[in-house]
Amino acid sequence: MATDSWALAVDEQEAAVKSVSGLSSRVIKTNATAEKTEEEEKEDRAAQSLLNKLIRSNLVDNTNQVEVLQRDPNSPLYSVKSFEELRLKPQLLQGVYAMGFNRPSKIQENALPMMLAEPPQNLIAQSQSGTGKTAAFVLAMLSRVEPAERYPQCLCLSPTYELALQTGKVIEQMGKFHPELKLAYAVRGNKLERGQKISEHIVIGTPGTVLDWCAKLKFIDPKKIKVFVLDEADVMIATQGHQDQSIRIQRMLPRNCQMLLFSATFEDSVWKFAQKVVPDPNIIKLKREEETLDTIKQYYVLCNNRDEKFQALCNLYGAITIAQAMIFCHTRKTASWLAAELSKEGHQVALLSGEMMVEQRAAVIERFREGKEKVLVTTNVCARGIDVEQVSVVINFDLPVDKDGNPDNETYLHRIGRTGRFGKRGLAVNMVDSKHSMNILNRIQEHFNKKIERLDTDDLDEIEKIAN
Numbered sequence: 001m002a003t004d005s006w007a008l009a010v011d012e013q014e015a016a017v018k019s020v021s022g023l024s025s026r027v028i029k030t031n032a033t034a035e036k037t038e039e040e041e042k043e044d045r046a047a048q049s050l051l052n053k054l055i056r057s058n059l060v061d062n063t064n065q066v067e068v069l070q071r072d073p074n075s076p077l078y079s080v081k082s083f084e085e086l087r088l089k090p091q092l093l094q095g096v097y098a099m100g101f102n103r104p105s106k107i108q109e110n111a112l113p114m115m116l117a118e119p120p121q122n123l124i125a126q127s128q129s130g131t132g133k134t135a136a137f138v139l140a141m142l143s144r145v146e147p148a149e150r151y152p153q154c155l156c157l158s159p160t161y162e163l164a165l166q167t168g169k170v171i172e173q174m175g176k177f178h179p180e181l182k183l184a185y186a187v188r189g190n191k192l193e194r195g196q197k198i199s200e201h202i203v204i205g206t207p208g209t210v211l212d213w214c215a216k217l218k219f220i221d222p223k224k225i226k227v228f229v230l231d232e233a234d235v236m237i238a239t240q241g242h243q244d245q246s247i248r249i250q251r252m253l254p255r256n257c258q259m260l261l262f263s264a265t266f267e268d269s270v271w272k273f274a275q276k277v278v279p280d281p282n283i284i285k286l287k288r289e290e291e292t293l294d295t296i297k298q299y300y301v302l303c304n305n306r307d308e309k310f311q312a313l314c315n316l317y318g319a320i321t322i323a324q325a326m327i328f329c330h331t332r333k334t335a336s337w338l339a340a341e342l343s344k345e346g347h348q349v350a351l352l353s354g355e356m357m358v359e360q361r362a363a364v365i366e367r368f369r370e371g372k373e374k375v376l377v378t379t380n381v382c383a384r385g386i387d388v389e390q391v392s393v394v395i396n397f398d399l400p401v402d403k404d405g406n407p408d409n410e411t412y413l414h415r416i417g418r419t420g421r422f423g424k425r426g427l428a429v430n431m432v433d434s435k436h437s438m439n440i441l442n443r444i445q446e447h448f449n450k451k452i453e454r455l456d457t458d459d460l461d462e463i464e465k466i467a468n
């Protein structure tokens with residue numbers, strides 16, 4: 001994340017400091033970064049999460065083992081291989097199948113029996129985005145709702161309005177054979193008359209508004225809540241205030257309310273927060289599938305400046321057939337310049353840029369996935385976490401560095417690495433244009449203990465060889 005914030009700050013400052021000397025611009029950049037980091041991080045995480053949801057059409061497969069830590073280690077551990085085994089209400093099972101789900105996902109196999117158990121059990125679950133967490137807790141909420149009782153029974157907290165809407169859509173889809181079931185959004189801008197009580201069964205919203213609705217405005221009676229879901233806990237705590245608000249909401253709930261918390265990552269801060277809001281939890285974790293550089297051929301090209309980097313890129317394109325490539329730049333400005341230059345050369349280029357709305361970004365990625373464009377130029381901010389399987393060539397037009405200018409190995413791995421399943425061969429080319437970037441490259445090599453070969457892009461024979 002830090003890299004992205006840094007790049008964003010650099011982008012913004014690039015425009016502002018054009019006329020000042022190199023030294024003072026560095027100072028200004030550093031200050032701006034420090035000031036902006038927190039805000040941008042929040043924005044980044046929420047935007048990234050939304051982007052992932054918008055572009056994802058299926059489950060993310062994972063061959064790792066699920067780790068389960070039961071609150072009561074002596075109770076039997078149930079796991080299910082089919083939705084029938086869960087004895088869901090028929091309308092709900094119908095909803096699940098109508099969504100095209102044939103069987104529970106890996107995390108759902110363990111999480112669903114725990115979430116649906118009687119008496120209800122609390123759960124903290126962590127697994128990467130796209131592994132079926134949302135579908136799981138939506139199913140849990142829907143199966144506990146009593147449609148005949150017209151008051152909120154399930155409460156779900158999301159970090160942003162947009163993310164709340166996405167979850168709402170899943171509730172609507174899965175609950176579609178339960179037409180009497182109603183959903184309300186507790187988000188800023190959704191104003192209700194004072195003194196009113198909500199009759200909807202499920203309320204989904206952001207912590208600030210939900211807290212107002214429960215405490216100040218009393219639209220919701222928190223004592224009647226049976227299921228409390230805290231989604232995207234990692235994104236949630238990146239926002240100032242959300243953590244406290246969530247805890248205050250949780251304190252108003254009855255003791256026997258089922259508490260469920262989900263997160264894609266599990267840093268210490270998330271874990272501490274989770275333990276504060278979920279008493280006596282069962283814990284489920286599914287490790288991310290590891291990416292490796294084993295099947296990737298890595299090269300670097302030595303250049304003197306941006307124009308030479310561009311020329312090297314053109315030489316590459318001239319010599320080998322590149323089905324689809326992703327090109328990473330450090331700043332928006334470079335990315336737009338490069339996209340324009342490539343277009344002039346006749347390439348079909350897509351540009352992902354930080355100033356685009358998340359929906360626009362999702363549309364660009366979708367088009368690229370469909371092969372409508374062959375080159376995707378992007379900054380790191382926009383491309384984190386995007387898997388485009390068919391991309392065989394990745395170009396680091398700028399090497400990934402963190403806010404202190406050190407190599408960002410994690411981002412490097414994520415940009416060019418492949419998981420075992422998509423272990424197709426790939427090609428990565430790094431553009432190096434200064435002593436500093438050569439130093440970064442060397443440190444990346446050392447970190448991964450993998451040699452990155454030099455490539456001379458003026459030598460067509462040599463380039464052709466790497467393609468085979």
Ligand SMILES: Nc1ncnc2c1ncn2[C@@H]1O[C@H](COP(=O)(O)OP(=O)(O)OP(=O)(O)O)[C@@H](O)[C@H]1O
Pocket residue numbers: 049052053056057058059060099100101102103104105108127128129130131132133134135136264
């Ligand atoms: N059992 C299943 N079978 C097939 N598809 C599923 C199943 N469960 C979920 N999906 C689909 O897989 C995708 C990812 O699921 P879901 O959104 O629940 O994951 P997630 O872990 O909540 O991701 P995020 O953290 O981004 O919210 C969705 O398109 C969803 O409809």
